[in-house]
Amino acid sequence: MPIITLTTDFGLKDHFAGAVKGAIYSEMPEVTVVDISHNVSPFHITEAAYIIENAYRNFPKGTIHIIGIDSERNPENKHIAVKLDGHYFVCANNGIMSMITRSIMPEELVEINIHDRIKTNFTELDVFVQVACHIARGGKLGVIGKPIQEIKAITGIMPVISSEQKQIIGNVIYVDNYGNVITNITRRLFEDVGKGRSFIIQAKRAHFKKIHQHYSDAINFEIEKSKREEDGKKIALFNSSGYLELAIYKSNPSTVGSASTLFGLDYRDTVSINFE
Structure with missing residues (x-):
């Protein structure tokens, strides 16, 4: 069918x-x-x-x-x-x-x-x-x-890599229903350029030095729940589609806020990764 x-x-x-x-x-x-x-x-x-x-x-x-x-x-x-x-x-x-x-x-x-x-x-x-x-x-x-032979391309969706291979400059391409911010930087590009080096992700006033595998990886579940710091916990991870995503743990744009609102990020805003 x-x-x-x-x-x-x-x-x-x-x-x-x-x-x-x-x-x-x-x-x-x-x-x-x-x-x-x-x-x-x-x-x-x-x-x-x-x-x-x-x-x-x-x-x-x-x-x-x-x-x-x-x-x-x-x-x-x-x-x-x-x-x-x-x-x-x-x-x-x-x-x-x-x-x-x-x-x-x-x-x-x-x-x-x-x-x-x-x-x-x-x-x-x-x-x-x-x-x-x-x-x-x-x-x-x-x-x-x-x-026909060609399809029209969207301009500005490909990240830029510095000539010294020390920086990836990407952009926000999507904000999801939770207010999570998705960039055009893929896991494959990050690994090809980074080659295991330490890094810092910069997105306006937000900075990240670690990329998690899962949203809940930002929470220390060995600490008693009443003593954990969960609200507003910021996370960088590669989402299920392989794109770098900046998120807030269990965010809600209409109540506690989200990565988009709290970091001040929207479509086409710059997100950079600097390698050491």
Whole structure:
């Protein structure tokens, strides 16, 4: 049974997400539709790219992923369908796919060209649903698009390494629901550059000299619970996606605060690692 996922910035208040799901089921009642997220910040391409990069690989091969972020078609924002890593992606060519394609080459890439058959301006409802259902039926990408060679890249998502290999300068690319701050510095990059050297992570007023394996590693469980210092405990770790994350133990942005609020960090802010 085909699976189609949805990742959008529609939110849950309006009719958009429901309308897209209804259109898919009208085309293919037997399909399974899965919501990855509809709470991407409006038009936030990097945030959407991080979410889809870390969600898609948990689905079976052959899954079709509709990504509805900044998808209105114009001369600088064409629509594409991509076959990559055994999955299909239907989205705008606005950089969303570049976080995945920097490490995995597309198997097939087309610019969608069925717009002359579409009568409204609701891209996800009309164009993307039609393309996704075409693929789900076993249709070829060449029928709905013309081959292209390149995907537009997001600028500023790659860390910078100093010429002396003594510093990695990265940026915040995502803030999660807990207020944890995710950077574009990967474990692999950290290990390749650091080579086991001691280091200090600097992020505005926060500093870290150790990277933990788990959130709870920051807590000394040998101390009686009533005497532990847990609230506001800051943590640096590589998260389950392999990115450097700065966090507060059991944070809550709406009550006790979070890494984002307490450290004063937001999207694109600088996070550096200095090696000794």
